[in-house]
Amino acid sequence: MGLSVTEKIIAAHIVKGNLTPGEPIAIKIDQTLTQDATGTMAYLEFEAIGIDRVKTELSVSYVDHNLLQSDFRNADDHRFLQSIAARYGIHFSRPGNGICHQVHLERFAAPGKTLLGSDSHTPTAGGCGMLAIGAGGLDVAMAMAGQPFHLNMPEVLGIHLTGELSPWVSAKDVILELLRRLSVKGGVGKVLEYFGPGVKTLSVTDRGAIANLGTELGATGTVFPSDEITLKFLRAQEREEDWKELLPDEDANYSEIIEIDLSSLEPMIACPSSPDNVVKVKEVSGKEVSQVIIGSCANSSLRDLTIAAKALEGRSINPNVSFEINPGSRQVLENSDVSGVLRTLIHAGARIHQSGCLGCIGMGQAPATDTISLRTFTRNFPGRSGTKNDQVYLCSPETAVASAITGKITDPRELGEAPRVEMPEKFVINDNGIISPPKDGANVKIIRGPNIKPLPDFEPLPEELEAKVVLKVGDNITTDHIMPAGSKILPLRSNVPAISEYVFSAIDPDFPKKAKESGNVIVVGGENYGQGSSREHAALAPRYLGVRAKLVKSFARIHKANLINFGIVPMTFEDPSDYDKISQDDTLTIPGIRNALLTGAKTVTVKSSGGDTFQARLELSERDRYILAAGGLLNWVRAELKKDG
Ligand code: MIC
Ligand code: SF4
Numbered sequence: 001m002g003l004s005v006t007e008k009i010i011a012a013h014i015v016k017g018n019l020t021p022g023e024p025i026a027i028k029i030d031q032t033l034t035q036d037a038t039g040t041m042a043y044l045e046f047e048a049i050g051i052d053r054v055k056t057e058l059s060v061s062y063v064d065h066n067l068l069q070s071d072f073r074n075a076d077d078h079r080f081l082q083s084i085a086a087r088y089g090i091h092f093s094r095p096g097n098g099i100c101h102q103v104h105l106e107r108f109a110a111p112g113k114t115l116l117g118s119d120s121h122t123p124t125a126g127g128c129g130m131l132a133i134g135a136g137g138l139d140v141a142m143a144m145a146g147q148p149f150h151l152n153m154p155e156v157l158g159i160h161l162t163g164e165l166s167p168w169v170s171a172k173d174v175i176l177e178l179l180r181r182l183s184v185k186g187g188v189g190k191v192l193e194y195f196g197p198g199v200k201t202l203s204v205t206d207r208g209a210i211a212n213l214g215t216e217l218g219a220t221g222t223v224f225p226s227d228e229i230t231l232k233f234l235r236a237q238e239r240e241e242d243w244k245e246l247l248p249d250e251d252a253n254y255s256e257i258i259e260i261d262l263s264s265l266e267p268m269i270a271c272p273s274s275p276d277n278v279v280k281v282k283e284v285s286g287k288e289v290s291q292v293i294i295g296s297c298a299n300s301s302l303r304d305l306t307i308a309a310k311a312l313e314g315r316s317i318n319p320n321v322s323f324e325i326n327p328g329s330r331q332v333l334e335n336s337d338v339s340g341v342l343r344t345l346i347h348a349g350a351r352i353h354q355s356g357c358l359g360c361i362g363m364g365q366a367p368a369t370d371t372i373s374l375r376t377f378t379r380n381f382p383g384r385s386g387t388k389n390d391q392v393y394l395c396s397p398e399t400a401v402a403s404a405i406t407g408k409i410t411d412p413r414e415l416g417e418a419p420r421v422e423m424p425e426k427f428v429i430n431d432n433g434i435i436s437p438p439k440d441g442a443n444v445k446i447i448r449g450p451n452i453k454p455l456p457d458f459e460p461l462p463e464e465l466e467a468k469v470v471l472k473v474g475d476n477i478t479t480d481h482i483m484p485a486g487s488k489i490l491p492l493r494s495n496v497p498a499i500s501e502y503v504f505s506a507i508d509p510d511f512p513k514k515a516k517e518s519g520n521v522i523v524v525g526g527e528n529y530g531q532g533s534s535r536e537h538a539a540l541a542p543r544y545l546g547v548r549a550k551l552v553k554s555f556a557r558i559h560k561a562n563l564i565n566f567g568i569v570p571m572t573f574e575d576p577s578d579y580d581k582i583s584q585d586d587t588l589t590i591p592g593i594r595n596a597l598l599t600g601a602k603t604v605t606v607k608s609s610g611g612d613t614f615q616a617r618l619e620l621s622e623r624d625r626y627i628l629a630a631g632g633l634l635n636w637v638r639a640e641l642k643k644d645g
Pocket of ligand 1: 037038065118119120121361485532533534535
């Protein structure tokens with residue numbers, strides 16, 4: 001039986017296990033990336049491991065999230081990140097140089113390699129034929145220390161593309177259509193691999209946009225083949241030497257195949273407030289909009305800015321719309337200057353911002369009360385924009401610009417003949433925003449601001465767990481619910497005691513107080529618990545408040561891994577209807593939980609103060625179990641290192 005591209009990359013990197021889906025494996029990681037909001041913690045963890053220099057082929061630290069400097073804290077973090085990068089052999093991408101995923105695709109992504117990033121949209125680089133996976137900061141720190149990455153061998157879901165996109169329809173519409181069909185949990189445990197004749201009609205930028213939003217399906221990663229289109233892109237980036245061909249075998253076996261005829265797709269839009277709440281644009285057209293933003297790691301490339309500019313030639317922005325451009329990288333910005341795209345956008349009335357995540361993570365750009373904001377972003381979870389009861393829609397740059405012109409949600413096909421967009425044979429390239437580390441960093445002084453607090457220590461798991469249900473929530477709870485972001489909370493990412501005061505703040509502002517009063521805490525939830533970001537603060541901060549276990553119907557992959565890393569036991573209901581037997585404020589007792597973990601038990605008995613007894617499942621590898629018993633990954637690694645002398 002032939003292999004898919006995903007299986008070929010995994011086979012070339014596997015250090016433990018085999019290619020059987022669902023079984024635990026470990027793979028060698030070639031490259032890592034971090035961004036500033038997760039990076040400060042990841043580097044503190046790397047320091048705590050005690051290695052002198054990173055052991056990867058390439059590690060890059062990006063500053064793209066916390067760009068707002070309303071006091072010293074973010075600026076201090078930037079200096080910390082720059083100094084620690086030089087100390088340990090990491091490339092540093094300066095603030096304003098661009099969003100990690102866009103810059104990585106441009107300057108570092110390489111077919112056939114593995115990339116682990118402390119950001120959930122790391123799979124964007126899969127558009128360039130690599131296996132790129134999002135993870136918590138501690139897993140990335142371990143990869144920088146030369147340790148393999150542990151995961152369950154994913155199923156490889158084949159997406160067979162035929163046909164060609166129609167005018168005014170673009171990559172974002174492909175992935176929105178997939179979100180419509182599969183929902184935010186349709187990709188859990190899977191890598192999505194695209195193949196078939198339609199792939200050749202998509203540029204690497206298009207492929208990157210599709211791979212980026214595979215994350216919203218809950219997928220472990222998205223992989224495109226590496227072909228002559230990939231070569232063309234790498235040549236335009238003056239990185240031809242990084243190319244190698246990587247195609248699936250003719251008889252590659254996919255666990256399932258989904259057919260998409262690109263020619264049949266229409267402009268699509270995700271309505272508030274979930275990326276899978278997708279309909280055709282024409283079904284919601286005519287609604288008034290107050291803000292339109294082209295940006296984020298999904299859609300802020302030169303191609304995206306160019307189509308917007310071409311559509312705007314001879315037209316102006318509607319006076320009731322704030323039309324904003326967040327270029328994905330300085331390369332995008334500089335090239336749009338050279339090509340005249342920038343001038344057209346400015347002339348038409350666009351507000352041009354610096355390169356970075358900005359409003360995508362609530363760092364400014366909050367929309368006005370009770371108005372619609374149309375964004376080319378990745379996520380529209382409730383309140384993520386910074387405005388209460390926000391109405392954020394996600395769409396393509398084509399739909400965005402058409403709506404900015406008319407002031408209403410508009411199917412871009414109404415603009416008439418579609419402009420042609422050509423990309424340059426060679427981009428203008430300038431790497432002065434990326435600082436290479438010195439050969440020897442031993443004498444580099446690490447600069448720490450007063451907001452950077454040491455990592456808390458956590459004790460091992462007790463033999464029996466008695467914990468209070470301080471919160472019971474429903475399905476599809478996101479990490480934005482658990483540990484919100486935004487301009488007020490993000491500057492606290494290097495300060496666990498301070499950030500923990502905001503855990504679950506949008507659901508129950510008293511959660512931190514109640515948790516601290518309760519001693520041990522358990523949170524009960526529904527399906528796809530912890531979807532969304534890779535932020536380990538959504539595990540670390542609750543653990544700091546006393547959360548010792550979570551009992552839910554199902555977990556999202558990265559959040560479950562983060563819970564394990566910080567010693568919170570992830571359990572699922574053996575019988576999902578037992579969820580209804582638990583009330584908030586019940587106390588749950590799990591006798592012998594530690595022993596159950598260490599002896600490999602598949603279930604534990606949970607006794608509720610409400611009088612019910614039921615079974616909870618422990619879907620964990622042997623390694624996960626040791627980590628949990630030790631109270632978290634750092635405790636376990638330190639103990640292992642001691643054993644090795
Ligand atoms: C996001 O898009 O939610 C973020 C902000 O990029 C997160 C990372 C973080 O919370 O720092 C992600 O996607 O992992
Ligand atoms: Fe940044 Fe938004 Fe992309 Fe997250 S999804 S990396 S916040 S642009």
